[in-house]
Amino acid sequence: MERVTVELAPPYDVLVGDGALAEAGSLVAGRRKVAIVSQAGVADFHAPTVTTALHAAGVDADVFLIDDGEDAKTLATVDDLCRRLADWGLLRGDAVLALGGGVVGDTAGFVAAVYHRGVAVVQAPTTLLAQVDAAIGGKTAVNLPQGKNLVGAFHQPIGVLADARTLATLPPREFRAGLGEVAKYALMPEGAAVATIVRNEADGVLARDAEVLTRLVAASVAVKARIVGADPEERTGIRATLNYGHTLAHALETVGGYELLHGEAVAVGLVFADALAGALERVDTATMDDHRALLCSLDLPTEVPGEPDPVQLLEVMQRDKKASGGLTFVLPQRQGDGIVLDAVHDPDTRALDAAFAAVGVRS
Numbered sequence: 555m556e557r558v559t560v561e562l563a564p565p566y567d568v569l570v571g572d573g574a575l576a577e578a579g580s581l582v583a584g585r586r587k588v589a590i591v592s593q594a595g596v597a598d599f600h601a602p603t604v605t606t607a608l609h610a611a612g613v614d615a616d617v618f619l620i621d622d623g624e625d626a627k628t629l630a631t632v633d634d635l636c637r638r639l640a641d642w643g644l645l646r647g648d649a650v651l652a653l654g655g656g657v658v659g660d661t662a663g664f665v666a667a668v669y670h671r672g673v674a675v676v677q678a679p680t681t682l683l684a685q686v687d688a689a690i691g692g693k694t695a696v697n698l699p700q701g702k703n704l705v706g707a708f709h710q711p712i713g714v715l716a717d718a719r720t721l722a723t724l725p726p727r728e729f730r731a732g733l734g735e736v737a738k739y740a741l742m743p744e745g746a747a748v749a750t751i752v753r754n755e756a757d758g759v760l761a762r763d764a765e766v767l768t769r770l771v772a773a774s775v776a777v778k779a780r781i782v783g784a785d786p787e788e789r790t791g792i793r794a795t796l797n798y799g800h801t802l803a804h805a806l807e808t809v810g811g812y813e814l815l816h817g818e819a820v821a822v823g824l825v826f827a828d829a830l831a832g833a834l835e836r837v838d839t840a841t842m843d844d845h846r847a848l849l850c851s852l853d854l855p856t857e858v859p860g861e862p863d864p865v866q867l868l869e870v871m872q873r874d875k876k877a878s879g880g881l882t883f884v885l886p887q888r889q890g891d892g893i894v895l896d897a898v899h900d901p902d903t904r905a906l907d908a909a910f911a912a913v914g915v916r917s
């Protein structure tokens with residue numbers, strides 16, 4: 555088991571590895587009740603481990619299921635969940651444990667942020683994406699018909715339990731989508747340890763070797779923890795570097811119809827960002843080729859399937875809620891032997907055309 559500390563006030567630990575879920579009891583020992591929020595497809599496999607650990611610690615625990623998919627991340631689910639927790643008698647000193655992927659983590663995390671004006675939450679992420687990204691950093695939110703994640707709060711967990719065993723039951727595409735975020739860390743200036751594992755042990759990663767995944771997740775979590783610790787509420791621009799590859803990815807998800815999961819869209823978005831950086835002479839061809847090879851080694855897509863309309867994608871990118879007006883991209887820049895990331899606003903049309911061409915989108 556590996557332990558990564560997120561240095562916030564108060565700090566909290568992310569336990570990564572085989573058997574992390576069994577540590578749930580020690581994390582909430584002394585509390586009266588813990589509501590395990592999950593989904594049927596996750597709870598069937600993994601809730602018994604958590605329930606057993608909580609009962610062994612003398613904690614009253616029950617499972618509260620929510621529906622599957624992005625459509626379940628709504629205020630209606632929050633309302634329903636809060637009522638069920640109130641009926642069960644969950645009080646201010648009790649806790650919520652989110653057992654699932656990012657949908658469960660975001661929804662249960664938001665419920666924990668607002669129920670009784672805030673109760674403790676333990677994040678127990680069961681997808682690769684949630685283990686390396688969604689469960690770390692305290693962002694919680696649900697969707698409105700007007701847009702994704704529009705109602706939310708920062709609510710840091712008291713601890714995160716990322717159990718490698720849960721990844722064994724993850725559907726193959728969901729696993730691959732998580733690798734998109736892992737690849738992003740590998741290509742970030744802070745991600746050398748992630749890159750080393752990917753470059754040397756891609757076969758073990760793809761075979762979901764528990765020992766390799768434990769090191770990979772811990773190294774990825776360490777990158778996110780460091781960035782979140784430096785800019786917890788996205789105020790200084792440091793946390794914004796986590797959006798590397800995300801401007802095009804969000805647009806592909808919004809425009810829809812390209813059948814890409816979030817992490818797959820991020821992989822394509824990384825190729826797009828690199829090509830944009832190349833056209834702006836921030837990185838050389840060798841860097842772009844090296845990054846693309848790393849994505850391919852993880853079996854990730856590097857082109858947009860189908861024939862999307864670049865004009866529509868540009869319009870959506872301009873409306874991106876993280877853009878402060880105009881087009882904003884987090885792009886790599888070669889600096890000495892390494893790479894740094896920073897925001898670039900409104901690149902010229904020639905550079906955008908080159909970036910679209912690199913991911914198979916013709917103007």
Ligand SMILES: NC(=O)c1ccc[n+]([C@@H]2O[C@H](COP(=O)([O-])OP(=O)(O)OC[C@H]3O[C@@H](n4cnc5c(N)ncnc54)[C@H](O)[C@@H]3O)[C@@H](O)[C@H]2O)c1
Nearest residue numbers: 593595655656657658680681683684687688693720723724
């Ligand atoms: N809060 C953040 O910082 C943050 C960051 C990134 C993404 N997100 C959010 O995360 C969500 C996406 O999360 P996701 O990719 O984890 O998808 P998800 O939560 O929808 O999970 C994907 C599917 O896998 C199933 N599943 C989960 N764990 C499983 C397991 N161990 N075994 C079998 N099946 C399992 C789920 O039931 C679901 O059907 C989005 O809503 C996104 O907005 C949040």
